[in-house]
Amino acid sequence: MSPHRSTGRAPGAQPSSGERAAGHATFMGMPPFPEAAKSAVEDSQMRHNLRLATGTIRGKREAVVSELDDWPDLRQAGKAIKDRTLRHLDTYLEQLEEAVTAAGGTVHWAADADEANEIVTGLVQATGESDVVKVKSMATQEIELNEALAQAGITAYETDLAELIVQLSDDLPSHILVPAIHRNRAEIREIFRDRMASWGVPAPEELSDDPRALAEAARVHLRERFLNTKVAISGANFAVADTGSMVVLESEGNGRMCLTLPQTLISVVGIEKIVPTWSDLEVFLQLLPRSSTGERMNPYTSTWTGVTPGDGPQEFHVVLLDNGRTDVLADTVGRQALRCIRCSACLNTCPVYERTGGHAYGSVYPGPIGAILTPQLRGTASETEASLPYASSLCGACYEVCPVAIDIPEVLVHLREEVVARPGHRAEKAAMGAAGWLLNGEHRLDTAQRAASAARSLVPRRMPGPASAWTDTRDIPEVPEESFRSWWRREGAAEAPEHTGDGGDEDAQEGGRR
Amino acid sequence: MSGSRERVLARVRAALADVPRDEAPQDVAVPRDYSPAHDRGEAAELLVDRLEDYKALVHRTSPEGLAGDIARALARRGTHRVAAPADAPADWFGSTEVEVVRDGGLDIAGLDGMDGVVTGCAAAIAETGTIVLDAGEAQGRRALTLIPDYHLCVVRGDQIVAGVPQALPRLDPRRPLTWISGPSATSDIELDRVEGVHGPRTLEVMIVD
Numbered sequence: 265m266s267p268h269r270s271t272g273r274a275p276g277a278q279p280s281s282g283e284r285a286a287g288h289a290t291f292m293g294m295p296p297f298p299e300a301a302k303s304a305v306e307d308s309q310m311r312h313n314l315r316l317a318t319g320t321i322r323g324k325r326e327a328v329v330s331e332l333d334d335w336p337d338l339r340q341a342g343k344a345i346k347d348r349t350l351r352h353l354d355t356y357l358e359q360l361e362e363a364v365t366a367a368g369g370t371v372h373w374a375a376d377a378d379e380a381n382e383i384v385t386g387l388v389q390a391t392g393e394s395d396v397v398k399v400k401s402m403a404t405q406e407i408e409l410n411e412a413l414a415q416a417g418i419t420a421y422e423t424d425l426a427e428l429i430v431q432l433s434d435d436l437p438s439h440i441l442v443p444a445i446h447r448n449r450a451e452i453r454e455i456f457r458d459r460m461a462s463w464g465v466p467a468p469e470e471l472s473d474d475p476r477a478l479a480e481a482a483r484v485h486l487r488e489r490f491l492n493t494k495v496a497i498s499g500a501n502f503a504v505a506d507t508g509s510m511v512v513l514e515s516e517g518n519g520r521m522c523l524t525l526p527q528t529l530i531s532v533v534g535i536e537k538i539v540p541t542w543s544d545l546e547v548f549l550q551l552l553p554r555s556s557t558g559e560r561m562n563p564y565t566s567t568w569t570g571v572t573p574g575d576g577p578q579e580f581h582v583v584l585l586d587n588g589r590t591d592v593l594a595d596t597v598g599r600q601a602l603r604c605i606r607c608s609a610c611l612n613t614c615p616v617y618e619r620t621g622g623h624a625y626g627s628v629y630p631g632p633i634g635a636i637l638t639p640q641l642r643g644t645a646s647e648t649e650a651s652l653p654y655a656s657s658l659c660g661a662c663y664e665v666c667p668v669a670i671d672i673p674e675v676l677v678h679l680r681e682e683v684v685a686r687p688g689h690r691a692e693k694a695a696m697g698a699a700g701w702l703l704n705g706e707h708r709l710d711t712a713q714r715a716a717s718a719a720r721s722l723v724p725r726r727m728p729g730p731a732s733a734w735t736d737t738r739d740i741p742e743v744p745e746e747s748f749r750s751w752w753r754r755e756g757a758a759e760a761p762e763h764t765g766d767g768g769d770e771d772a773q774e775g776g777r778r
Numbered sequence: 779m780s781g782s783r784e785r786v787l788a789r790v791r792a793a794l795a796d797v798p799r800d801e802a803p804q805d806v807a808v809p810r811d812y813s814p815a816h817d818r819g820e821a822a823e824l825l826v827d828r829l830e831d832y833k834a835l836v837h838r839t840s841p842e843g844l845a846g847d848i849a850r851a852l853a854r855r856g857t858h859r860v861a862a863p864a865d866a867p868a869d870w871f872g873s874t875e876v877e878v879v880r881d882g883g884l885d886i887a888g889l890d891g892m893d894g895v896v897t898g899c900a901a902a903i904a905e906t907g908t909i910v911l912d913a914g915e916a917q918g919r920r921a922l923t924l925i926p927d928y929h930l931c932v933v934r935g936d937q938i939v940a941g942v943p944q945a946l947p948r949l950d951p952r953r954p955l956t957w958i959s960g961p962s963a964t965s966d967i968e969l970d971r972v973e974g975v976h977g978p979r980t981l982e983v984m985i986v987d
Contacts, residue, residue: 337812348806426966517962517977561906565957594793
């Protein structure tokens with residue numbers, strides 16, 4: 265099976281025998297960003313789907329964020345709470361362990377993905393069950409838990425609607441919040457019609473592409489599964505150190521089903537998910553729903569502390585996952601990436617993400633946050649990771665919308681320095697490849713410039729990171745309303761001038777400013 | 779795996795070499811300049827507005843009118859049998875003809891056979907249109923309000939708070955909490971919100987002033 269299935273299999277394709285359990289798409293071996301982005305940009309259906317979806321969510325987010333006049337204060341508090349947590353993470357991890365244990369839960373520690381998968385597999389095997397239901401979780405995708413479970417003969421059923429779409433079509437997630445954002449309703453109908461039967465209850469014969477009908481089909485497909493499965497696996501949005509409470513935000517009720525009905529619950533939680541105290545949730549329960557789905561509050565939030573006799577799972581395990589997080593923590597500039605609460609506002613606002621989609625980033629963490637998180641979690645030795653810090657025009661829109669004020673452009677510039685400081689041409693090639701990808705395509709440069717014009721109110725007054733020395737004494741020139749290229753074309757030039765590019769990696773915008 | 783525990787903690791400590799040894803967590807300042815409450819007018823009114831925004835059915839009633847309103851809601855819905863927590867007040871059901879099954883350990887199939895469930899709540903947050911259940915008085919265990927497709931929830935006026943920061947101190951983190959903001963919904967198809975997936979597809983709220 266080719267690992268390079270960046271847009272997944274055609275919905276109509278039938279799975280071969282045995283493929284359902286064994287066949288899993290993976291990001292392993294993905295080409296570096298420029299190559300992957302090129303094929304993605306050529307997929308006009310995907311770009312159309314993405315533009316529609318990100319446009320919708322941007323509008324909703326803006327409406328509910330502008331409703332709170334203390335949003336900047338909430339943002340500063342969120343940032344500071346996470347900074348406090350990270351600077352004293354060892355203290356909080358031990359506190360969390362003690363509180364969870366006191367409440368009847370069991371805490372496990374996993375240094376890397378293999379260890380986490382081994383722990384979870386062992387816990388499931390100890391129950392004697394071979395099926396598990398899953399709540400959408402970035403951490404378990406990151407460690408490729410489903411694949412590891414499949415190798416042990418355990419089938420993991422994804423229950424979030426978007427995850428279900430991705431799993432049924434043997435596709436890869438392309439967005440943190442809505443992993444099937446690259447699929448439109450017609451494609452989803454095809455996937456349900458063709459693939460549901462091989463995973464359980466089939467889709468109705470006359471399934472329409474009305475989102476209501478599709479949601480109903482998912483309900484019917486998963487209902488028996490929820491009512492009968494004995495083991496569930498989740499992540500957590502927050503883990504509260506002083507009480508040992510886990511917090512999961514969701515919309516559909518699939519989370520409640522998994523967190524309530526099974527006998528055993530296993531939560532895989534990144535070590536950075538901690539917040540110090542119960543009352544700190546007053547900040548994050550305001551920041552997260554508004555930033556992610558653009559709602560004042562998501563439909564369902566579940567919190568639980570250890571085990572409650574007579575209510576919910578009677579066996580509870582937390583697996584605390586490092587898997588590269590301590591490497592991120594060790595970098596005093598890059599550390600701020602661990603503040604991330606996985607809202608995906610940066611994806612929805614990024615002009616590069618909107619055009620390339622999520623698969624091009626070669627990781628479960630796409631978009632601007634992925635461009636700084638993935639190279640830090642996995643290192644920049646390979647071309648894919650080395651190219652990611654260049655997957656940005658540094659327009660700064662991601663920083664503006666980040667609810668915990670992660671200065672993504674600052675970290676991008678910092679990582680670019682790290683990449684070019686590496687000996688050998690692989691990294692340089694990746695770096696130049698990314699700039700070349702943008703600059704060599706006339707259409708791409710044009711769209712990047714128009715994006716820069718459209719976003720010019722968002723251009724920071726100061727450049728982040730090392731470039732700040734330059735901007736401390738100079739103003740960044742205004743991005744003109746119209747780029748030179750656009751003016752040239754409008755004025756009837758026979759051909760746009762050939763852009764030679766000077767190799768500067770900020771050319772996506774600077775080209776527009778000249 | 780205690781070996782991994784020590785390994786992860788050692789890595790964390792090594793990564794934090796830049797943090798001064800004598801720095802305590804409280805030394806990292808957390809500015810809390812955000813508002814404890816956003817002034818958006820009368821709380822019950824705001825709660826109604828927000829719940830309706832989520833497509834929940836909302837009524838305002840009085841202690842005297844509650845039983846009649848519950849009876850009418852259950853009849854409108856066409857229910858024959860509804861579940862209720864063992865400790866839900868008997869007078870809620872003083873006017874209804876519908877069979878009320880008190881939860882005394884109904885199994886999952888039993889719960890799945892119910893036409894709905896009637897409960898109280900622990901708190902309600904006006905600004906976000908959120909009802910919080912804590913498995914306490916008149917609420918029952920979590921499965922009770924999850925499996926039936928229809929949830930009728932009674933909210934007393936004194937349970938309503940303005941915003942999220944007022945709700946948390948009222949809630950006991952040791953209890954399993956479910957925060958409900960409207961019926962179950964999804965935005966997974968083209969980011970278009972559709973109400974009704976796995977949780978109760980209809981949420982009806984009685985606010986008792």
